[in-house]
Amino acid sequence: xxxxxxKRPSRGALALLSERTIESLIYVCGFSAIIFVFGIFFxxxxxxxxxLTKLNFTxxxxxxxxxxxxxxxxxxxxxxxxxxxVSVTVVAMAIAVPFGLGAAVFVSEFCTGKVKxxxxxxxxxxxxxxxxxxxFIGLSVMSPVIxxxxxxxxxxxxxxxxxxxxxxxVPIMVSIGEDALKAVxxxxxxxxxxxxxxxxxxxxxxxxxxxxxxxxxxxxLGVGRAIGETMAVLxxxxxxxxxxxxxxxPVRTLTATIxxxxxxxxxxxxxxxxxFLIGVVLFSITFVVNLTADLVVKGxxxx
Amino acid sequence: xxxxYGYVTTTxxxxxxxxxxxxxxxxxxxxxxxxxxxFQRPNPLxxxxxxxxxxxxxxxxxxxxxxxxxxxxxEKALTExxxxxxxxxxxxxxxxxxQLEQQQKLCIARLLPLKPEIILMDEPxxxxxxxxxxxxxELIFTLKGRYTIVIVTHNMAQARRASDECIFMLLGEIIEHxxxxxxxxxxxxxxxxxxxxxxxx
Numbered sequence: 001x002x003x004x005x006x007k008r009p010s011r012g013a014l015a016l017l018s019e020r021t022i023e024s025l026i027y028v029c030g031f032s033a034i035i036f037v038f039g040i041f042f043x044x045x046x047x048x049x050x051x052l053t054k055l056n057f058t059x060x061x062x063x064x065x066x067x068x069x070x071x072x073x074x075x076x077x078x079x080x081x082x083x084x085x086v087s088v089t090v091v092a093m094a095i096a097v098p099f100g101l102g103a104a105v106f107v108s109e110f111c112t113g114k115v116k117x118x119x120x121x122x123x124x125x126x127x128x129x130x131x132x133x134x135x136f137i138g139l140s141v142m143s144p145v146i147x148x149x150x151x152x153x154x155x156x157x158x159x160x161x162x163x164x165x166x167x168x169x170v171p172i173m174v175s176i177g178e179d180a181l182k183a184v185x186x187x188x189x190x191x192x193x194x195x196x197x198x199x200x201x202x203x204x205x206x207x208x209x210x211x212x213x214x215x216x217x218x219x220x221l222g223v224g225r226a227i228g229e230t231m232a233v234l235x236x237x238x239x240x241x242x243x244x245x246x247x248x249x250p251v252r253t254l255t256a257t258i259x260x261x262x263x264x265x266x267x268x269x270x271x272x273x274x275x276f277l278i279g280v281v282l283f284s285i286t287f288v289v290n291l292t293a294d295l296v297v298k299g300x301x302x303x
Numbered sequence: 304x305x306x307x308y309g310y311v312t313t314t315x316x317x318x319x320x321x322x323x324x325x326x327x328x329x330x331x332x333x334x335x336x337x338x339x340x341x342f343q344r345p346n347p348l349x350x351x352x353x354x355x356x357x358x359x360x361x362x363x364x365x366x367x368x369x370x371x372x373x374x375x376x377x378e379k380a381l382t383e384x385x386x387x388x389x390x391x392x393x394x395x396x397x398x399x400x401x402q403l404e405q406q407q408k409l410c411i412a413r414l415l416p417l418k419p420e421i422i423l424m425d426e427p428x429x430x431x432x433x434x435x436x437x438x439x440x441e442l443i444f445t446l447k448g449r450y451t452i453v454i455v456t457h458n459m460a461q462a463r464r465a466s467d468e469c470i471f472m473l474l475g476e477i478i479e480h481x482x483x484x485x486x487x488x489x490x491x492x493x494x495x496x497x498x499x500x501x502x503x504x
Contacts (some may be wrong), residue, residue, distance in 0.1 A: 187347065195336070198332060
């Protein structure tokens with residue numbers, strides 16, 4: 001026994017070392033994501049934390065008065081901003097989910113060959129448009145169109161921004177949704193077709209239920225994109241602190257507020273710190289969305 | 304039995320009731336309803352046992368059927384394939400969690416509510432072990448009175464065991480067609496004889 005193992009060519013110390021190094025490198029890569037997330041949260045929180053002692057939480061979350069630059073009595077209520085973010089996201093999703101998932105089904109099940117390839121490339125191109133360009137389109141193209149079509153006084157409003165966000169999140173939904181549909185085994189399709197199902201019956205009775213985890217993930221990624229988007233909504237919402245009564249009211253979102261105001265505040269001032277607290281709120285919202293997504297997907301998998 | 308199913312020429316023609324299924328006016332949906340198909344690997348849909356069996360009914364003219372009709376169809380179909388006793392308390396179980404043999408029986412059962420005339424089986428036992436194969440073959444025998452079953456197999460022993468009539472096909476052409484006992488005992492075509500003996504294959 002001992003002899004045979006001695007005869008085996010032993011690896012050089014260098015090979016062993018490089019093996020170890022690569023292993024630990026990959027290890028670090030894996031953990032770096034966690035380190036970065038906690039790091040970001042920690043530093044954002046650290047910048048905003050001193051103000052927590054002076055903060056009236058009820059006013060912070062529920063007041064719609066955001067007057068941070070007043071010299072007499074500044075007010076830091078982000079109620080309207082939260083409503084702005086949520087309303088823009090909800091309207092955007094109402095538009096994007098049917099379109100995004102519909103397009104995913106179309107690309108994956110009803111298209112073949114060249115049409116499919118070119119559609120995929122064009123949709124991915126849509127994802128490559130920078131958000132400031134979207135904002136520009138919102139300002140200069142959509143705004144006059146909205147005024148003309150809906151006869152409203154202002155074109156930069158909730159609806160305009162939601163439309164842009166919908167267009168921005170559709171590509172993500174399509175590519176993730178298409179992957180999810182592609183992952184459904186062909187035997188399911190064969191089974192349904194062999195029983196005489198039409199294509200549409202196959203899609204809604206077999207494919208969508210079988211791929212619902214992936215489709216849900218696609219939707220939630222779209223939601224994440226919409227909540228986090230800054231530049232386009234800054235330019236297209238109208239940026240007025242306001243709780244909207246209708247689709248065509250201007251609103252202001254959390255992200256746009258940070259982007260617009262952070263450069264103008266003095267480092268360490270109350271206003272500066274509150275903006276960082278808004279960052280913490282945003283961070284928590286996206287964290288909750290992602291966590292729910294994870295839990296829902298896991299729950300479905302068990303059931 | 305096979306005459307009305309009168310078969311293939313080299314140009315490709317499959318007739319059911321004297322109607323070539325490749326004719327452009329044949330509705331594939333209706334054809335697939337009348338001709339059931341069992342695949343090599345059991346492919347139940349990832350839904351409950353119950354929903355698998357009623358899937359065919361649901362996609363073909365769902366209107367006017369009541370819950371009781373579906374319940375009845377499920378019991379009847381599962382009884383026919385001998386799964387009812389095993390599964391009657393687990394109708395809500397996901398079909399993909401069953402044993403392979405049960406899955407394959409379920410795949411046969413889900414064809415039955417549509418009252419197919421012909422059931423095609425493409426190597427229905429190739430994913431199963433000896434016991435599963437035996438069970439499926441026995442099932443074929445209990446079903447043969449009511450449905451025309453066309454089974455494709457490379458397994459000579461199975462062809463001999465599980466059929467009344469045999470067609471020997473080679474490279475897409477029919478070489479010989481006859482009663483199973485005749486075909487295996489006294490094949491007319493030398494190619495058939497050699498294939499049965501295992502000289503090539």
